[in-house]
Amino acid sequence: MPSQYLDVCRFNPTAGGTTDWTYSSAVTGYQGLSAAGAVNGATYSYRAESADLSQWEVGTGVYSSGTGVLTRAAVLFNSSGTTSKINFSASPQVAVVALAEDLPSNTAWSTFTPSPSVSGVSAWTVNSAKYKQFGKVVFWSIDFTITTGTWSAGSVMNFNLPVTAASTATGSASGWEFVAVGAGIFFYMQTGGATQMGARCASNLVATSRFVASGTYEST
Numbered sequence: 001m002p003s004q005y006l007d008v009c010r011f012n013p014t015a016g017g018t019t020d021w022t023y024s025s026a027v028t029g030y031q032g033l034s035a036a037g038a039v040n041g042a043t044y045s046y047r048a049e050s051a052d053l054s055q056w057e058v059g060t061g062v063y064s065s066g067t068g069v070l071t072r073a074a075v076l077f078n079s080s081g082t083t084s085k086i087n088f089s090a091s092p093q094v095a096v097v098a099l100a101e102d103l104p105s106n107t108a109w110s111t112f113t114p115s116p117s118v119s120g121v122s123a124w125t126v127n128s129a130k131y132k133q134f135g136k137v138v139f140w141s142i143d144f145t146i147t148t149g150t151w152s153a154g155s156v157m158n159f160n161l162p163v164t165a166a167s168t169a170t171g172s173a174s175g176w177e178f179v180a181v182g183a184g185i186f187f188y189m190q191t192g193g194a195t196q197m198g199a200r201c202a203s204n205l206v207a208t209s210r211f212v213a214s215g216t217y218e219s220t
Contacts, residue, residue, distance in 0.1 A: 017088060023070070033068070043060055043062055046094050048093070048094045049093060050090065051093075057075055058097075059072055059075040110131055116211075125146075127145060127210075143210070150205065150206050
């Protein structure tokens with residue numbers, strides 16, 4: 001999952017070496033983890049650097065509000081040209097940063113199983129179903145073709161949403177509205193529960209008709 005963000009957060013850890021970052025104090029002119037609103041259990045991207053910038057490390061870690069520790073869970077790159085933890089000779093400064101990998105345009109799409117279902121249609125061809133998650137926001141896109149049967153006007157077709165582990169879709173019908181185009185027909189998207197979405201067509205769709213839709217939702 002992409003990292004969450006904090007504003008102007010830069011701090012001094014208690015030690016260098018290869019240990020996790022235990023919060024000591026905020027760097028002058030910046031906010032500490034708690035003051036910046038760090039959330040317990042959330043993942044953050046960081047850059048750690050020595051005073052002379054000869055040693056540095058960029059990675060991601062998980063924050064614990066109880067211990068004040070930001071782990072060094074994954075090192076992405078460092079001053080040694082590896083993905084290992086730098087053995088800092090002195091306590092570095094650590095900043096919570098936004099990386100290219102955290103931005104939506106740089107997040108890879110993942111596939112998911114939508115399992116479309118509606119009375120009257122016994123078979124579908126799923127041309128594609130993909131999603132990408134950016135913090136709490138999930139972007140999704142689907143492309144179905146009716147293989148056998150008829151999707152009758154007014155009938156609601158349900159399909160699964162790509163809700164990831166430890167993440168629950170939230171919202172109400174008034175807050176979940178999407179417009180999709182399939183076979184030249186507009187569809188109104190409505191909630192079908194925490195892990196489903198529903199679509200209602202305006203006229204009959206028969207075999208070989210295609211349904212294409214996309215949207216977003218927020219997870220917790």
